[in-house]
Amino acid sequence: MPNPLVLGGTTEATALCRAMAEQGLTGTISFAGRVERPVRQPLPQRVGGFGGVEGLAAYIRENKVTHLIDATHPFAAQMSRNAVEACALTGTPLIALTRAPWQPQEGDDWTRVPDIAGAVGALDCPAARVMLAVGRMHLAEFAPNPQHFYLLRLVDPVQGDLPFPDAHAIIDRGPFTTENDSALMQEHRIDLVVSKNAGGTGAQAKITAARQLRLPVIMIDRPALPDRAEAHDVQSVIDWLVH
Numbered sequence: 001m002p003n004p005l006v007l008g009g010t011t012e013a014t015a016l017c018r019a020m021a022e023q024g025l026t027g028t029i030s031f032a033g034r035v036e037r038p039v040r041q042p043l044p045q046r047v048g049g050f051g052g053v054e055g056l057a058a059y060i061r062e063n064k065v066t067h068l069i070d071a072t073h074p075f076a077a078q079m080s081r082n083a084v085e086a087c088a089l090t091g092t093p094l095i096a097l098t099r100a101p102w103q104p105q106e107g108d109d110w111t112r113v114p115d116i117a118g119a120v121g122a123l124d125c126p127a128a129r130v131m132l133a134v135g136r137m138h139l140a141e142f143a144p145n146p147q148h149f150y151l152l153r154l155v156d157p158v159q160g161d162l163p164f165p166d167a168h169a170i171i172d173r174g175p176f177t178t179e180n181d182s183a184l185m186q187e188h189r190i191d192l193v194v195s196k197n198a199g200g201t202g203a204q205a206k207i208t209a210a211r212q213l214r215l216p217v218i219m220i221d222r223p224a225l226p227d228r229a230e231a232h233d234v235q236s237v238i239d240w241l242v243h
């Protein structure tokens with residue numbers, strides 16, 4: 001019986017764990033512990049870092065993990081790099097469950113930047129009303145542009161002050177809906193959106209809403225990831241796991 005470890009934290013990881021449980025498969029899903037209450041999962045879960053590559057390799061050995069499934073977010077690049085190295089060290093089969101990046105469509109007004117720093121650079125512009133929906137971890141990097149009003153969306157409240165003089169934080173977790181994001185943008189008179197190119201559906205609402213409202217988007221490209229086997233749907237991963 002396979003004993004997989006799923007690196008989670010995405011809509012796809014949750015869907016995978018639900019399908020595995022429905023098909024009578026066991027395994028463990030892992031979270032970094034970024035938020036107070038990770039979403040309930042149909043498989044046993046563990047929370048917290050492993051302690052780098054060595055820590056993950058030790059976890060694999062000690063828990064007799066037979067397969068590693070990296071279903072983390074495309075921006076969780078460090079975790080994905082560690083997974084490739086730990087699986088090479090321990091000879092553990094690895095597959096990534098990932099989703100294609102969003103592509104600009106008719107009506108989109110994207111300015112693509114290579115990383116968070118590129119987005120900060122693109123915000124060196126006259127005062128605007130910016131929807132900054134990139135989570136909490138990189139907020140401080142956006143401090144150099146205090147001229148803007150920022151509409152923030154966070155999973156958990158920030159302890160202490162926000163790094164901007166003029167900001168409003170919404171505490172909410174996705175997946176989000178287009179109508180909700182469209183209403184939010186109109187209510188706060190947003191005229192610019194900043195987003196990671198997360199792909200998938202959970203974070204996509206603001207991109208669709210921006211298109212409908214004809215708002216420009218600063219789109220942050222994904223970090224480069226090492227080569228590894230990849231699947232884009234849950235059943236392919238399960239077929240890989242059981243065969």
Ligand code: 3Y8
Nearest residue numbers: 009010011031032033034038039134135136137174198202
């Ligand atoms: C802790 C685990 C599920 C997973 C759902 C997806 C969809 C909803 C939309 C916006 C964008 C953002 C953020 C976002 C979304 C899904 C997915 C996704 C974006 C949870 C979760 C964990 C996290 C961590 C969190 C980060 C933050 C990023 C908020 C669970 C809810 C902005 C990414 O406060 C913090 O420290 C938050 C940190 C990493 C990025 C950042 O830099 O701050 N996700 N998000 C995981 C762990 O501990 O290992 O509780 O469900 C999961 C989800 N968030 O099961 O349905 O699949 O992407 N997550 C981005 O895409 O830009 C919000 O607001 O429009």
Ligand code: NAP
Nearest residue numbers: 008009030031032049050051052072073075076077078079
């Ligand atoms: P990261 O920068 O790639 O990883 C930093 C460190 O966090 C890793 O080296 C590891 O610590 C720990 N870690 C990350 N994911 C983990 C997991 N699933 N289980 C156990 N430890 C984990 O990761 P991140 O960008 O902070 O993302 C953290 C979590 O949030 C992931 O589960 C990811 O899927 C989820 N998430 C992230 C984003 C995003 O925008 N980054 C969006 C949605 C969801 P050790 O080195 O100690 O093992």
